[in-house]
Amino acid sequence: MTENTQTNLSCLLCGPGKVRFEEREVPVVEDPHDILVRISYVGVCGSDAHFWTHGGVIRMVSEEEPLVMGHEASGVVFSVGPAVTKVVPGDRVAIEPGFPCRRCTQCKAGKYNLCPEIQFAADPPRAHGTLARFFRAPEDFVYKVPESVSLQEAVLVEPLAVAVHGARIAQIAPGDNVLVQGSGTIGLLAAAVSKAFGAKAIFVADINKAKLDFAKQFVEECLTFIPDTKSTPEEEAIRFKREMNLSNGVDVVLECTGVESSARTGIFASAAGSTFVQIGLGKPDLNLPILAMCEKETVLKTAWRYSPGDYDIALDLLASGKINVKSLISSIVPFTDAAVAWERTKRGEGIKNLIEGVRD
DSSP, rough: OGGGGGEEEEEEEEEEEEEEEEEEOOOOOSSTTEEEEEEEEEEEEHHHHHHHHHSBBBSSSOOOSSSSOOEEEEEEEEOTTTOOSSTTTTTTTEEOOOOOOOOSSSHTTTTTGGGTTTEEBBBTTBBOSBBBSSEEEGGGGGEEEOOSSSSHEEEHHHHHHHHHHHHHTTTTTTTTTTEOOSSSSSHHHHHHHEEEEEEEEEEOOOOOOHHHHHHHHSSOOEEEOOOOOTTTTHHHHHHHHHTTOSOOEEEEEEEEEOOOHHHHHHTTTTEEEEEEEOOOOOOSOOOOOOHHHHTTOOEEOOSSOOTTHHHHHHHHHHHHTSOOOGGGGGEEEEEGGGGHHHHHHHHSSSEEEEEEEEOO
């Protein structure tokens, strides 16, 4: 069966709380290095829930310019261009959903995640996403999934690559003490990656006790901390160091919430010469304690999605069994119930809710 005999049922967001399903044209494999993937599962993240609630972030969707949603995806290769050598039809794959120009200064420097022309899945108005029967991607952004990893688990390669990217930027080394702020999907995976990279002690902080209880099961021997929102970040950092017997603070902070008070607490909890990496996205501007950072020569870094090698490392971590993401999957809904998964994520239900691909 060829793509010409199929239709491409797609899930489109048309505005806040507005979704429709329609048959669209099947993407044509025009470039010799293109791959057409039959989507099996699509994951839901916080940005999807935000789009569902508000209709976008900077660029909004509308009835006139709707958007096919989804960027965390796995599937099966349906057809390939004549120059493709990496996979063949029938192979199970994970998709890296951002396609750069490969020609700009950033791309040539190996920082394609910073490409100003990058086409990222489900980015309004015209970069449609993976929540469809078929999705087309270039060969170098499609990764064969190891036999030991299910297609459901393969959806988690995308957020795992985010965590890997943050950990690599932080240059986590054996023996480091690492504080992870936030125990959502990215925070949990950041803690797991830190352990896989050899961190001596891993601390996870969150205001949600249930999430922290899960973190202790997901990352063996990690220690947890619940900040008191009525206290100042500096006071909570002092309490954190006292309760965790850290006289000097932590070597690395991976901030995965995007919340200002969380970022400030992490900085105050860090040791002199430590590294602080902002991974989570929240409000556009964060007020950080610059004086305290200068006194400790804190190395401040920021992370944006993933870059060369991050997907490969994420897949290696899954294939080796160093990280097992199966327990993160909270629910799987049929394709036409996509809004149910968005609502669950919006309400904070579960950790990773999945949407099944189109069934014939």
